[in-house]
Amino acid sequence: MANTPDLCTCSDANLEATTLPIDPWRSLAVHFGMLLGVDDFRTIDAYHRGKHWLHGSWLHGEGVVWGLAPSLVAAQGELRIEAGLAIDRAGRELHLDHAACIDLGKWFAKHAEQLFEDGLTPEPDGSVRIADATVRARFVGCLDRQVPAMVEPCDGAGRTTAYSRVFETVELELIAGLMPAGPRPYRRLRLLAGLDQPRLDEDGNPVAEDQEVIDTRATILAMSGAAQPPAFEQAFRRYASLDAAELAPAEREDGSSALGSGLLPAVDPVYFVLATLEGLVLRPGASEGSWVFDSLEALHWQDRPTHVAVRPLQDIVAAALLACCGDSPAPAPVVAGPRVIRRQLNLDPGPGELHLDVDKPIAPGTEQGQLDVAAFVPGSGWVPLAVHTIELSTDGTRVRAGFPEIPASASTVRVRFGHNEPPVLGVDGWPLAGADDDPPGVDPHHGRPFVHTQRRGAR
Secondary structure (H helix, E strand, C coil): CCCCCCHHHHCHHHHHHHCCCCCCCCCCCCCCCCCCCHHHHHHHHHHHHHHHHHHHHHHHCCEEEEECCEEEEHHHCEEEECCEEEECCCCCEEEECCCEEEEHHHHHHHHHHHHHHCCCCCCCCCCEEEEEEEEEEEEEEEEEEEEEEECCCCCCCCEEEEEEEEEEEEEEEEEECCCCCCCCCCHHHHHHCCCCCCCECCCCCECHHHHHHHHHHHHHHCCCCCCHHHHHHHHHHHHHHHHHHHCCCCCCCCCCCCCCCCCCCCCCCCCEEEEEEEEEEEEECCCCCCEEEEEEEEEECCCCCECCCHHHHHHHHHHHHHHHHCCCCCCCCCCCCCCECHHHCCCCCCCCEEEEEECCCECCCCCCCCEEEEEEECCCEEEEECCCEEEECCCCCEEEEECCCCCCCCCEEEEEECCCCCCCEECCCCECECECCCCCCCCCCCCECEEEEEECCCC
16 A cells, blocks of 8 residues: 555645645756755756746636546445546646546535525425535545555654655545636637627727727628638637737736746635536435435536647637638628618609618708619600709608609609718618618628619509
8 A cells, every 4th residue: 555645644734745845947057966855856856846837827728638527326325526637827737637526415414504604495304405506626636555665865764654645635525615716818719709798888888998809800701701810810819829928827816836836727625527416416414413415406517717728729710711712602791771662662653752771761851962864765864863853751761753744755764862972871870782682781780882774664
């Protein structure tokens, strides 16, 4: 049993003592004839360990690497966590080398007094229901393998034993309630990708910094497919620079020193959430003070962060690029402004008046000077028909225009609406978007005029 860790050395009191130091900026400069001591070997280890944790914490972040799947063993009233590996926010490996179980009844019996003091109320039948609970893991180091050691340097007489190994593992813990969400760095990049909601000011509006990112995203999405990639790359680089400039190593709030303080994005205690339990019900057991598992409404764990290897990520990214830039159809442009309902326009028999019906109200005043009518007379060409009145209905959905009677010899009539600047606007500010049977424009901000050409006697 020489390689079995001494579990008593894994306690909170020994956490920092059993966690070996890190120093990613200082390495050993070895030369011929150099006398090596304990501090030199510690420097060697601290350098490589520091580099590894520095890389894992800042460039990868927390996530499951493999395993650690939770499951409920209802018959035994236990929550089982399978063996596995994860990385916490300090870049440390959370290694569980065999499955571990938490007896839910014994857990509640241990914490029942505190939970009742905190306001937990039993049901009429004596059972209790815990709305939410969290299974979390944290890194611990356990001293291992005692070997003979001298009491003092150069003392050949006094001898004792000392631990010669530190075994890295995890401590699993079940707590009542939910843990607060951890920090989510790169806020601007997440907004640019549409993954997060903007922060709001006291009036309920997005703060200026977040609104700028939202506007940039909207502008890029309104571009043509060929223009989007370079625009997105430019925005990505800019916001990544701003986000990275705001990152800083973590320090304890009380200012005390801690392993990784001033180096890593998190300092102890650092917890990794493995799962959450919803609606955990326990009932009194046969013996006084004992509790047994009754039921569980849900076990949530598939939304926890996970590390995906680079190779499958390459395949996924390649497939995504093909989907968005290959033969797949581009997303349909959005029609925002009002559109003229073409089938309701009648130019026969040409009494010198026409009605244009629109599917969204027009802003009053923007329709003035926006209508042209012309008739084609064989042998004479196009004859302009001067529009002398333009009226907008009270609800803004019909434009009435008066003009000279269409000549009886005319074979074709053309109507144009919304072709001048500034444009015809809807009451919501979007410009006229042509006819209801026109294809959508590339950019709804540009709008398009309504043009209708009709042969006399035809609809």
